[in-house]
Amino acid sequence: MSQAPAFDRRAAAAAADAKLGEALRFTTGRLQAGRAAALAELPDADALRDHARRVRAHTLRHLGRYLDQFAVQVEALGGTVHWATTAADAVAVVVEIATRRAARLVVKSKSMLSEEIELNHALEQAGIRVVETDLGEFIVQLARDRPSHIITPIVHWTREDVAVLFRQRLGAAEQDVADIPAMTAFARRLLRREFLAADIGVSGVNFGVASTGSIVTVTNEGNGRLTTTTPPLHVALMGIERIVPTVDDLEVMLRLLARSATGQKLSVYTNIVTGPRRDGEVDGPRELHVVLVDNGRSTLLAGELAEILYCIRCGACLNICPVYQRVGGHTYDSVYPGPLGSVLTPGLHGLAAAPDLPQASTLCGACRDVCPVRIDIPRMLVALRTSSVQQGLGPGWIRLGVKAHAWLASRPRAYRAALRAVGVASAPLARQGWMARLPWPLSGWTAHRDFPAPARRPFSALWAERRRAR
Amino acid sequence: MNTTERERMRAALDRASAAGFLPEAAAPHPGRFVQAADTVAPAVLIERFAHELESLAGHVHRAPDVEAAVAIVKRIADDHGTRSFLAWRDDDLVREASSSLERDGLVQKPQNVALAGPERVSSLAEIGTCALGITGADFGLADTGSVVLGCGPGRGRLASLLPPVHVVMIRLERIVASLAHALAADPTLASRGSNLVVITGPSRTADIEFTLSRGVHGPREIHVVVVG
Known part of the structure; x- marks a missing residue:
């Protein structure tokens, strides 16, 4: 993998800053409670x-x-x-x-x-x-x-x-x-x-x-x-x-x-x-x-991100966002940080100016729930991620992975074989349905949380078996 | 207005508004928001008003008549060792209080700020030293503990802004349930003068460590004297 994106580096530094973490927890907590x-x-x-x-x-x-x-x-x-x-x-x-x-x-x-x-x-x-x-x-x-x-x-x-x-x-x-x-x-x-x-x-x-x-x-x-x-x-x-x-x-x-x-x-x-x-x-x-x-x-207004212009700038989406709460405003390197900014900034200035921002979200939907005018921020983050792939932005391995998946998914025989292979290969790593450690590049995920183990036998195999039994 | 720039922007906007994905924009304007009915008994309103303003560290004083109200204003001026004050000139209640303070030897400063030049700066400097500002109000808002002040001839903006202590004199019947009620009762309220301000408690900030402190740019104390 090439050099980590700038957002990741800033996020890691901010998340490691205990004083900042305390200030963010306190202030966003109070603002959230006040709003509620x-x-x-x-x-x-x-x-x-x-x-x-x-x-x-x-x-x-x-x-x-x-x-x-x-x-x-x-x-x-x-x-x-x-x-x-x-x-x-x-x-x-x-x-x-x-x-x-x-x-x-x-x-x-x-x-x-x-x-x-x-x-x-x-x-x-x-x-x-x-x-x-x-x-x-x-x-x-x-x-x-x-x-x-x-x-x-x-x-x-x-x-x-x-x-x-x-x-x-x-x-x-x-x-x-x-x-x-x-x-x-x-x-x-x-x-x-x-x-x-x-x-x-x-x-x-x-x-x-x-x-x-x-x-x-x-x-x-x-x-x-x-x-x-x-x-x-x-x-x-x-x-x-x-x-x-x-x-x-x-x-x-x-x-x-x-x-x-x-x-x-x-x-x-x-x-x-x-x-x-x-x-x-x-x-x-x-x-x-x-x-x-x-x-x-006006460019924003003409497209699929127009809804972000409904925003009345209350900041509730910042306070509720699990990402903002951990990494703070500077990590976004944008005049408008948080979920609002992750749509607005690439919307105003183009994705190339802020390629990391639409990825800086778990898509949990809390921002949409607290928004006073119910802006569907997750929808627009997904739209931006789509554009990001279409424009060839973001890390190369994502595009490679998507291509590989497209190749497999359009070849049923190869796809089923691959699923069976994954089921078998992952079995030794699985403990009670979860995997605690995976090889690179998936180690990026398991460094922070477990990954659900693939089914021992894929759904397609079970389905075929049932149809035969009937 | 730069016409070409305007026309360019307008053309771009009309194309954009028609093209963009705007959820729920097909519906007509939803009209006025109709809320579940409020209780509007005056006794309830003043109680709610006082509760809301006091929870923001504002002070509410009740006075049965004008004489009692003036006495309250004099006491506030006294408590702060006031020597000069700034006050609205065209409000009956405020005029009574101002005359009384002047009889006690306090100096009422002129509200008028010159439009330009060195006179403007010197009039601002003069007003800036007042310890007390006295104004009326168009409305009091029960649901938020706010006072609504429209500026106009004799009713300056600075009396409620520059002095560290702001006293508002208002009649009981001017306290309504909410800003929506005030606007319904007086539809040109917002635009009759060049400025309308809705004041909700003393000036405050929580910028440093989310810790409240009062009187950062506007008054640190607000007293509302309700007559009737």
Whole structure:
């Protein structure tokens, strides 16, 4: 066998990291329990999820129409809408807005899309300082790390790690890092100055409401509100699939989002921005730009993976996934980790960019069971594995094995002979129906678990015998 | 709007939406979600509201009349050694409380933030020092312990955002069962001003070791004074 895939090597390293394992077990366990309790408490949770799924399906079928409606509303309110086909287009729009205003400081609230299009780097190249304001993202940025979960980005950090970082990079005093509340207060003071001085606020968008042109962001810390309130200009980065048709549809999604993500009934701040500051209003930005970003989504929408666009980004599939729980977010080497990312990343950027991800699953189906809009992730992982074989990606021995099986399976006589041979050859290795050790390449399986022993006599032989007896 | 870019994207989308495998997309829009009936007796609603908000470490105060409500606000201001505050100007309840605090010598800062230039920065800096923000609310939501604040003339966003302590004054009859009920009662609620915020408890984070800490960017304390 050639060199092990990069995913395997990262997974092995992560699984061997006891501190990471403890943090993942604790956080994903708490989030899972919170979600389960919050959904159990909700009357009609199942009907609500079915309803939300139908809203998402309908919206995506008519996405162009709803985006038009949304854009018309935003512009009627005095906002500007930019359409960006690629990541580069989206970045160029934001950099152009910032340089035209001679902006020096951009504050950002959490946006996975901005990480997908690598916005920060481009702004910094243009000489603009960018400050992430979500506490976790702020720490990630300061440490030049990457988020490892879409909801709790620094699940892989300990309080001691943060204390060291704050002291080394920010000159924090002993009492500033004495405990978690002290570190939080320290970050608040520091970031408050940035909020009040910022020239531009860049936010993500959880939902865009077509009927009103509203942009919705949910945060617990309040950084989403500050980002969209104190700077004189607000840029909202929105993936084109974030649309909901009406405010009533928004309410349905909100009822599911926080409950599925953290077990909260609602996030602390559900912030709905409808256009820039209006005449007579006392605060808020005077300028609003919405950047509608495709970046591979329309290609995804056209194929068999379109259902992944139903996703409302709650992260429940990460928390429940037995693979994510063991290997953590960085192993996926993808902006979107976990089951969601294993479909979305190859869907957006092509299988060649992430050939290992569809394999990083046991197909147990837990992700589909917890998904608030019941996305059939396992179906799409299998579809991606099929494409992977068809495109000749992945290890050569899999293709060889599939070919060998196809050859055998289309030759009944040879097939039966092979089955009998396997039954006989495996007999000495079997103990009570299980085999504990197999020769290479099957040793990869038995290194971690037993393999069921083949029947001593194949089914085809038993079947033939019965028919003769009758 | 860049028309060519828009047209290119729109054309690609229409082709894609028609071609893709979208389970359940053939059905029409399912309409409004109809939920099993809620109990809506006001006594039940306020009890549920208080229970939910208090479980998030928010504070709920009951006041039989406006006078009592103002007294509660004064006590909160006192407890925090407040010298200056930020408050909504067009809300009856809040105006009563503000006048009373001003009579006690507290300074009410102007809400208005200049649109641009150095005045904008200095007005933000001035507001930023307030220890207390007082607002009204369009609705209270019993099922989540939330308050719904629509901004508008005289009703700034910053009073509920910058000060470390936020006091909300609301009449009992404005507490409804859920956000769905609020939207049904007031269909243009979400888009009447440039901003609507649904606030559910004090600002919080659990980013570090999944350990809760309060007041990270927004207020660390929220008090809701319910009148009636």
